[in-house]
Amino acid sequence: MTKISSIRIKLLIMVNAIITSVAALRVIFMPGAHHYTEALGLAIPDISISVFNKHIAVEELITFAAILLITSISMIFFSRYITKPVGILQDTAKKIMEGDYSARTNIKSNDEIGLLARDFDRMADSIENLGKGTAGTIASLSHEIKTPLNVIFSSVQLIDIYRDNLDTVEYKKKVPFQINLIRQNCYRMLRLINNLLDICRHDSGYLKAKLVNYDIVELAREITLSVTKYAESKGINLVFESSLESQVIACDPDMIERILLNLISNAVKFTDKNGTIKVMLAKDNDNVLLTVKDTGVGIPESKLNRIFDIFNRDENLVRNKEGTGLGLYLVKAFVEAHGGKISVKSRENVGSEFCVMLPIKVLDQSVFLSVHESQEGYRHITSYNGVQRVHIEFSDIYSGFEKESGVK
Ligand SMILES: Nc1ncnc2c1ncn2[C@@H]1O[C@H](COP(=O)(O)OP(=O)(O)OP(=O)(O)O)[C@@H](O)[C@H]1O
Ligand SMILES: [Mg+2]
Structure with missing residues (x-):
C-alpha cells in the first residue's frame, strides 16, 4: 500500500487501537478471566470476587477515562490534521476566485489532502x-x-x-x-x-485540404517565379531547382501556395542583400521534398525546437522586421493537412533550410478528371487571384512601393 492512503490508514489504526484496548481490558478484568490470561501466559493475581469486582469497577473506570481522554486528544489532533490543510485549500481557492492567480497551497504532505493540494496548485x-x-x-x-x-x-x-x-x-x-x-x-x-x-x-479540427491531383513541380515553379522579381528588387537571388520533370500528387494548391509563399517571405525577410534563396524539389521514396534554403541570418539552436509554435516570434531575433509569429505555425498545419511533415535545419549567420515532405498519393481518376476539366490551373481554385495572393502573403515584407517587384 502506498503512502497516499495514509489518512485512511491512520484512521483505521486509531479506531482499531481503541477497540483492541477496550476489548483487551474487558477480557483481562472479566470475572474468571485469569483462566484465559494464564493460558495466554499473563500473570493476573488470583483475588477474591468481591475485591475483584471493586477492582474491576475502579480499574475499568480509570481505563475508560484514560481511553476517552486519549481518544479525544487524538480526535482533536486528527481533525486539526485534516481541517488545517482543507482550510488552506479553501483560502487559496478564495484568493484565486478574487483574482490573485499567484496564490498556491504549498501543501507538501503525501496523503490524499497533499495529493489534492498538489493537483490544485x-x-x-x-x-x-x-x-x-x-x-x-x-x-x-x-x-x-x-x-x-x-x-x-x-x-x-x-x-x-x-x-x-x-x-x-x-x-x-x-x-x-x-x-x-x-x-x-x-x-x-x-x-x-x-x-x-x-x-x-x-x-477546432475543421482545417481540411481540398485535394486535387496537381503537378507539384509546375505549381512550385509558378509560385517561385511570381516572386522572383520582387526578391531581385531586394538584391536577393531567388532560384528554382527541380530534379523532377513533373510529379502529380493529390494536394490543395491554395495551401501549397501559402506554404511556399510563407517560407519564401521568411527567407526574404531574414536574408540580406546579395544573399541567395533556393526553392528545390526532389523525390525521396514515396515523398516529394520541397525545400526552401536561404543564406540568411539563421536561427539559434535554442530556438529551433519551438520554431513551429504559435506566436513563436522572438523580438531579439527579428531585427525590427514585421510579423506576428503565426506564419510557421500555419505552414506546419497546412503540411500536416496533406499528411506531410516539415523540418528545419539552421546555423546562425550561415542560413536556414525548411524541408516539406509531401506523400506521393493521387486521387482516383474521377476526381482528377473533374479538376482537369478546368485546364487553366490552380488560380481558379483559390479564392484570391495569384497576384492578390502574393500581395497578401508578402504584405509583411512588401512595402507596396518597390518599382521592380513584378507584383503590381
Ligand atoms: N528563414 C528564416 N531565417 C531566419 N529566421 C527565421 C526564418 N524563418 C523564420 N524565422 C524565425 O522564426 C520566427 C517565426 O516565423 P513566422 O513565419 O512564424 O513568424 P513571422 O514571420 O515573425 O510572422 P508572420 O509570418 O506571422 O507574419 C521569425 O520571427 C524568425 O525569428
Ligand atoms: Mg513569417
Whole structure:
C-alpha cells in the first residue's frame, strides 16, 4: 500500500487501537478471566470476587477515562490534521476566485489532502499561465491590427486635407501614394485575419485540404517565379531547382501556395542583400521534398525546437522586421493537412533550410478528371487571384512601393 492512503490508514489504526484496548481490558478484568490470561501466559493475581469486582469497577473506570481522554486528544489532533490543510485549500481557492492567480497551497504532505493540494496548485499554475498567454495574445493581436489601421486612417485624413488644399495637378500627384499605402495595409490586415481564421479552423479540427491531383513541380515553379522579381528588387537571388520533370500528387494548391509563399517571405525577410534563396524539389521514396534554403541570418539552436509554435516570434531575433509569429505555425498545419511533415535545419549567420515532405498519393481518376476539366490551373481554385495572393502573403515584407517587384 502506498503512502497516499495514509489518512485512511491512520484512521483505521486509531479506531482499531481503541477497540483492541477496550476489548483487551474487558477480557483481562472479566470475572474468571485469569483462566484465559494464564493460558495466554499473563500473570493476573488470583483475588477474591468481591475485591475483584471493586477492582474491576475502579480499574475499568480509570481505563475508560484514560481511553476517552486519549481518544479525544487524538480526535482533536486528527481533525486539526485534516481541517488545517482543507482550510488552506479553501483560502487559496478564495484568493484565486478574487483574482490573485499567484496564490498556491504549498501543501507538501503525501496523503490524499497533499495529493489534492498538489493537483490544485498545478491547476492554479495553468490558470495563471492561461491568463498571461491570453493577455499577451490579445495585446500582440491588437497591436498587429492597430498598426495598419492607424496608417489607413492617417492616409484617409491626408487625402481629405489634399482635396481641400491642393490644386488638381498636385492632388493627382500625391494621392496615388496614399492609396497605395491604404491598399498595402489592407493586405496586411487581410493576411492577419486569414491566418487567424485558419488557426481557428485548425485548432477546432475543421482545417481540411481540398485535394486535387496537381503537378507539384509546375505549381512550385509558378509560385517561385511570381516572386522572383520582387526578391531581385531586394538584391536577393531567388532560384528554382527541380530534379523532377513533373510529379502529380493529390494536394490543395491554395495551401501549397501559402506554404511556399510563407517560407519564401521568411527567407526574404531574414536574408540580406546579395544573399541567395533556393526553392528545390526532389523525390525521396514515396515523398516529394520541397525545400526552401536561404543564406540568411539563421536561427539559434535554442530556438529551433519551438520554431513551429504559435506566436513563436522572438523580438531579439527579428531585427525590427514585421510579423506576428503565426506564419510557421500555419505552414506546419497546412503540411500536416496533406499528411506531410516539415523540418528545419539552421546555423546562425550561415542560413536556414525548411524541408516539406509531401506523400506521393493521387486521387482516383474521377476526381482528377473533374479538376482537369478546368485546364487553366490552380488560380481558379483559390479564392484570391495569384497576384492578390502574393500581395497578401508578402504584405509583411512588401512595402507596396518597390518599382521592380513584378507584383503590381
Ligand atoms: N528563414 C528564416 N531565417 C531566419 N529566421 C527565421 C526564418 N524563418 C523564420 N524565422 C524565425 O522564426 C520566427 C517565426 O516565423 P513566422 O513565419 O512564424 O513568424 P513571422 O514571420 O515573425 O510572422 P508572420 O509570418 O506571422 O507574419 C521569425 O520571427 C524568425 O525569428
Ligand atoms: Mg513569417
